[in-house]
Amino acid sequence: MDALDQRLAQSAVQACEACFGAQIAPEHIQLQQTRKEFEGDRTVVVFPLTRHSKSSPEETGVALGQWLVANDELIKAYQVVKGFLNLTIVPVYWTEQLLRTHNLDAFGIQKKGSRSKVMVEYSSPNTNKPLHLGHLRNNFLGYSVARILEAAGHEVIKVQIINDRGIHICKSMVAWQMFGEGETPDSAGLKGDKLVGKYYVAFDRAFKEEVAELLVQGMDESDAKKQAPILLKAHALLHQWEQGNSEVVELWKTMNGWVYDGFEETYSEMGVDFDKLYYESDTYLLGKDQVAAGLGSGVFFKKEDGSVWIDLSDEGLDEKLLLRNDGTAVYMTQDIGTAITRYSDFPGLERQVYTVGNEQEYHFKVLFTILMKLGVEGAKNNHHLSYGMVELPEGKMKSREGTVVDADDLLEEMANTAEEMANELGKIDDLTEEEKATLFKQVGYGALKYFLLKVSPTKSMMFDPKASIDFIGNTAPFIQFNYVRAASMLAKCADADIDMRITSIDASVWDADELRLIQQTLMWPSIVELAAEHYDPSLVANHVYDLTKAFSRWYQDHPVLGEENVSLREARIALTQSVAHQIRIAMGLLGIEMPKRM
């Protein structure tokens, strides 16, 4: 609720008092944006007030409307339609608000650190294969939420936990030892993550062949899948790694290093980054102490075989394992340890946000519950930013079946499509090759980011590679295009020696479309607020699209440069500045850049 709504609610309370002698709390006044088919700017829903007025909704609305117009100078007129009291605000108010905000980058953006310190975790890949479409949604979402929380005033620490140890990387290592012949990213001309992924696939192929062989020899299937020699070798490697065998650790470091180089390249293309990296090889033993402490305090219990559990049946969950009977850690153990470590790494941390797919909802429910039971201050503030899967027309992505959409390939394809489109339109032929390359990435990557961010995170979504992503309609290129038009028009005004520092505007020049457009820009602070509260970039995406769409309509038949009436021209310049600013800032929160030309 913005300042105007608060003011109107206050006035409405007074009106109820004056008209009906009723005491009503301001928060019980229902205010909303007037729908565009009706005259007015803000609407009071009067149905709930009829029990105070003891008259019909229409009569109630009229009584309140008359009082408000007479007693609040911000309210110019009222109309009652059924049970809705539509109020028209004086244009001077909107004009003042526009003047206050139109050149303000910080409009709607809270001062950094004015709110608590929060951590946002995202990406968190395994190191045995390249990033794919699912990671793209995860990364864009996590990064954008981090930016949004920052805009809402939080100090934000972006982290990932890299899953660098375990059987998966050992599989790639075994395959490389067996078939690699010393191949490196340089010698193969492959990105490091792609090379390691190639050996993960090679492992799987060899594994399947060996299983088939064992089946022929008469072994039953489940045994064959456990006994395949290459799998036993991978397990042996894992064991040796845990023993600290220097040769194995060396190979592990080398291959992970290749992967990190590859990931770094992809992250850099994607435009995401991190403030601190956590590695599972550093954290996987953490948490045992916490489990021991919890055992001592009776939060956990030990079964006869020595394994440690927690009983969460009171919370509607069930029993959960925390330590195996051989004393080794499981995922949950590690996550408890990591969570607690992060509080000491970043004193004053108020909450942790985990950007992880919805298949792990149960895990995080359990994790947060355990942390609370262990008495971790603030664990109740933690949030699992759960998002739905990205599905292909043929269903879920499966790496084994080769239906994975590779992140690098997709990014490249997006830039190529942007290039084709631009060449067809032929508006940027005078740009240098370098400028063009930048532009194609801004547009192509922007289209992809917007596509993935405009839908609510919780929903699973469809991605059809063959249909590809649109560059027209409700897309980032549409928004970028309108930004470019606005920027270009403002540049032409400046070239024409028009003074661009608008400091006063005659409020009588506006038409209804323009007043409405101003109001749309003024919604921005509450959009940022709402998006931060719900960890939801789609609210930002939808707002900036609606704003851009309205601007595009307005642009069509509201000339600026050629407008002879100086006060009208100045007013329109200020309005254009306001919209262009907001588009750039809002898209920035989605990680999408604005080109200068397109």
Place this chain on the structure above:
RNA sequence: GGUUCCGUAGCUCAACUGGAUAGAGCAUCUGCCUUCUAAGCAGACGGUUUUGGGUUCGAGUCCCAACGGAAUCACCA
């Protein structure tokens, strides 16, 4: 089987968390470039919000049931 989430135009998604005649884009069709960038604008077409009950001034939104889909319930991560 238990728990959780979801079901809105042919397709992909919205709907300010209970308010007015459910909105955009794509696709299809019709207009608009001598005018600040047509990746645009205007218009047409498209809906029993899966179904059936209930709650109330008022339901896509809340409650119950059915149907359909997804995830999860591992000494996996």
